[in-house]
Amino acid sequence: MSRVSINPGRVEWSGENPGIYLKHGQDGDYATLSLFFRVVLSPYGRGHAAIVLGAPGEAAGWPDATNFILTDNHRMMRWIVDGFVTKMPTFVGRAGLAAMTWLDLDSVERRPGDLKTRYSEVLRGSGVTLEMHWLDLGPPLPVEVTKENSATREHEMISVFLEARQAEIKVNGTLLPGAVQSRQIFGRTMSTAFLAFSETWITPPEKG
Amino acid sequence: MPLSQPITPGVVDWTGENPGILLKNAADGFAAIALFFRIAWSPAGQGQVLLLYGAPDRAVGPPDAPNVLMSDNYALADYLMRNFIGKLAAFRDAPAFGGLQHLSANQVRSSGDPMSHRYSETISGDGLAVELVWEELEPPRALELTPEQTGTREHVMFTVLVPAGQAQIIVNGRCLPGKVGKRVQAGMETSSAFLYFSETWVIPPRE
Numbered sequence: 001m002s003r004v005s006i007n008p009g010r011v012e013w014s015g016e017n018p019g020i021y022l023k024h025g026q027d028g029d030y031a032t033l034s035l036f037f038r039v040v041l042s043p044y045g046r047g048h049a050a051i052v053l054g055a056p057g058e059a060a061g062w063p064d065a066t067n068f069i070l071t072d073n074h075r076m077m078r079w080i081v082d083g084f085v086t087k088m089p090t091f092v093g094r095a096g097l098a099a100m101t102w103l104d105l106d107s108v109e110r111r112p113g114d115l116k117t118r119y120s121e122v123l124r125g126s127g128v129t130l131e132m133h134w135l136d137l138g139p140p141l142p143v144e145v146t147k148e149n150s151a152t153r154e155h156e157m158i159s160v161f162l163e164a165r166q167a168e169i170k171v172n173g174t175l176l177p178g179a180v181q182s183r184q185i186f187g188r189t190m191s192t193a194f195l196a197f198s199e200t201w202i203t204p205p206e207k208g
Numbered sequence: 209m210p211l212s213q214p215i216t217p218g219v220v221d222w223t224g225e226n227p228g229i230l231l232k233n234a235a236d237g238f239a240a241i242a243l244f245f246r247i248a249w250s251p252a253g254q255g256q257v258l259l260l261y262g263a264p265d266r267a268v269g270p271p272d273a274p275n276v277l278m279s280d281n282y283a284l285a286d287y288l289m290r291n292f293i294g295k296l297a298a299f300r301d302a303p304a305f306g307g308l309q310h311l312s313a314n315q316v317r318s319s320g321d322p323m324s325h326r327y328s329e330t331i332s333g334d335g336l337a338v339e340l341v342w343e344e345l346e347p348p349r350a351l352e353l354t355p356e357q358t359g360t361r362e363h364v365m366f367t368v369l370v371p372a373g374q375a376q377i378i379v380n381g382r383c384l385p386g387k388v389g390k391r392v393q394a395g396m397e398t399s400s401a402f403l404y405f406s407e408t409w410v411i412p413p414r415e
Contacts, residue, residue: 005357005394007350014348014368014406016248040225040405041322041348041368112254140220140249142366142410144352149214158350158366160223160249160408186214197248198223198406200368202350 009156009202013042013080017159017199018121020132020167021090021192022178030056031178032066033090034169036121036132038108039076047073048108050123050130051085052169053096054176061101062128066171070105070123070130084201087152103128119164119195129172134164134195143186147204159199161186167193216410218364221291222250223408226367227329229340229375230298230400231386238264238302239386242340242377243293244329246316247284255281256316257288258331260338260377261304262384269309270336274379278313278331278338285310292409295360311336322370322403323348337380342401344373355412357394367407369393375401 016038024031033056037049054066062068071077085091103126111120116137123130141161150157169176180193224247233239241261247254262274269275279285293299314333320326328341353365377384389400 005351005353006396007352009350011348011350011368041370043323045321045323110254115249115253140223142216142218142220142408143214144216144366145214158352158406158408160220162249188215198366198408200350200366200406 007156007202009204011041012083012155012201012203013039014198014200015039015041016197018132018134018195019193020134020164020169020180022167022169022176023181023192024178026181030090032056032169032176033094034132035085037077037080039073039080042076042079044076044079045073047071047076048105048123049073049077050121050132051081051097051100052130052171052176053094053100054171056094056096059095059099061099062103065096065099066176067096067100068103068128069100070103070125070128072105074102084152084155087154089151131170133168134193135166135168136164137195138163138165140197141186145186154203156202156204157199158202160197162195162197163190164193164195165191216364218410218412220249221363221409221411222247222288223406224248225405226407227340227342227403228401229342229377230389230391231375231377231384232389232400233386236389238298240264240377240384241299241302242338243299244331244340245288250284250287252284252287253281255279255284256313256331257281257285258313258338259293259299260379261299261302262377262379264302264304267303267307269307273304273307274336274384275304275307275309276311276336277308278311278333278336280313280316282310292360295362297359322405327403339376339378341376341378342370342372342403343375345403346371346373348405351394353394360409362411363409364412365407365409368405369398370403370405371399372401372403373399
């Protein structure tokens, strides 16, 4: 298939969107789901956020369950959660997503390291310190998926993925449960932890 | 348009943001040029780099002319000069390329909203404060360019383009001369002032 240089679709949002999905064993369910957002362009401005579902199946929010979103742009993230995250197969039907508590984010600190051994994002706000650590990183892979193959099934997605073979999430110093496992994505076996730079979501034009 | 193969073959050279302002003089030459890089991944790490040709036709740096490379990661600035900027004819062939002075960028700050009416980057350090301002912003467009369509002629490039109808380069409070003009990218007429977000340069595999 040949490229079309000027994509006819509508750019929805663009930025960084790494994630850490931890499981109860290779064949078990997800124990912890987390996504980080550094959005540089959207119809609702720019901003940062992290979604943490430490109890994905539990219909409870913070502090009863470790289900929360920390953000410095609530309106933008309401739009992204409703239009994108709720449609991703990993998050569909998770009671913790609907019940998560919305918290104000005060600061974000990126610790890129050497981009090979360790990469971290540290977020603080509303009495929560969240640490997301990606370890043992692979090389950057440029990915581009059609709407039929994208996580939302509605958008094209372009990104640069780096697989992390290990990862951990801490909330106020406590490690969240689960471990990185493998999964099939982009036609390869890759881990459930990843960095995603230069990510853009595009709504393709309706076929006339 | 996305390809049937989800992973684009090739090696990522760098990825990040790469906005620029090319101001033209009355003779349709360049009066001033600024190219800014906020790199999320490269073999030389993350960082921010400003290439400024305040006097493109002069092969000297400060204090005689504001021709500078400012960065918070010297290895990254060297990498970009060697592997990217030096391959773009418009930059490599300007006399200022040989007179660049490399300064530290102690503070870098972005403000505004690229989907509103104004966006800016401010880079300061070593006695120099450079503000890049983009206004009259158009809606974002996603581009995928083949090697024949890129400045280096070597890379496949993905980016999100936000053209700007007006722009200024302000050095220590003084606007550099020149006006935003037209240019053509991938057959599309666009502005010589632009924001580029989520930009990735990939070296395709040899045939």
